[in-house]
Amino acid sequence: MTKRGYCAFAMSILAFPSVTMAAPPSQLMGKSVVVNWSETRSQRHVGETEWRSVNATHSLSVYISTAGRAFTRQVNSTRSGSGTLDRVAGEGNVHTSFDGQSMTVIRENRGGARRIVVRFDGGFAGCTASAGTGFESGKSSISMSPITKKLVEIRSVSVGGVSCSVQAGNVLGGGS
Numbered sequence: 001m002t003k004r005g006y007c008a009f010a011m012s013i014l015a016f017p018s019v020t021m022a023a024p025p026s027q028l029m030g031k032s033v034v035v036n037w038s039e040t041r042s043q044r045h046v047g048e049t050e051w052r053s054v055n056a057t058h059s060l061s062v063y064i065s066t067a068g069r070a071f072t073r074q075v076n077s078t079r080s081g082s083g084t085l086d087r088v089a090g091e092g093n094v095h096t097s098f099d100g101q102s103m104t105v106i107r108e109n110r111g112g113a114r115r116i117v118v119r120f121d122g123g124f125a126g127c128t129a130s131a132g133t134g135f136e137s138g139k140s141s142i143s144m145s146p147i148t149k150k151l152v153e154i155r156s157v158s159v160g161g162v163s164c165s166v167q168a169g170n171v172l173g174g175g176s
Contacts, residue, residue, distance in 0.1 A: 024098045027124035028064045032171040033103065035060045035116055035129045037162040046142060046151040054078055058131070060116055062096060062105060063170045070096040072105060073172050076146055083146025086172075112141030112154075118164055129164035133157040 039056045059075045072094055074085045085107075087094040093108040103118040112135035120127045133154070135141055140155040 022098045024064045024068055024070065024103070025101075025120075025124060028098075028103075028120075028166075029068060030066045030169070031064060031124075032167045032169065033062045033064070033118055033127060033164065034167065034171060035062075035118060035131065035162065035164050037129075037131045038160050039131075039133075040158045040160075041154050042156045043152050043154045045145075045148070046153050051155065060105060061171050062103070063172045065170075071172055072096065074107070078147055081147045085146050109141045109143035111136050111139035120166070125166055127164040127166055129162050131159050131162055133159075 036057070036059045039058065041054050041056060042051050043054050044051050056076060056078045058077075061073045061075075063071045065071065069088065072085075072087045076083055076085070085094075095104075095106045095108075097104050101120045101122075101124075103120070105116045105118075107114045112133060114131065114133045116129060116131045118127050118129045133141060135155075140153050142151055142153050144150075145152045
């Protein structure tokens with residue numbers, strides 16, 4: 001993505017909180033959506049001078065309860081280990097929205113955000129997805145690593161291998 005593309009992407013992501021959340025489609029209630037992808041990032045811990053290339057895999061699971069609430073779990077894995085981030089839609093830095101045949105999940109960080117867009121087939125039985133990271137103009141993204149428990153600064157991200165599935169029930173465990 002070009003620098004101009006990143007800026008436009010970041011601005012569209014960061015404008016998101018002003019959007020109101022539509023109710024999830026009834027066909028998704030009581031189901032889970034799982035999106036997996038890989039990334040190659042240029043990153044460093046805040047305070048370090050050297051940037052390094054890090055390969056990571058991510059799994060985002062979203063359970064839409066029978067009451068229409070979205071619960072998310074993102075598992076991030078690198079060579080250093082793995083870490084998990086759990087959220088309820090509308091709480092903290094994670095926003096989940098629905099619009100017709102699509103669902104968008106945005107996780108905000110200082111300086112940028114990650115956006116996952118899921119498009120469902122006509123019966124909401126299957127899906128395709130895209131994942132991307134955008135940065136505010138002139139900034140890199142800074143977030144707390146669930147793996148190292150340190151602040152991480154990311155200056156570029158290349159995404160690949162995105163897959164998506166819809167499953168009956170709650171893949172996160174617990175009630176509805």
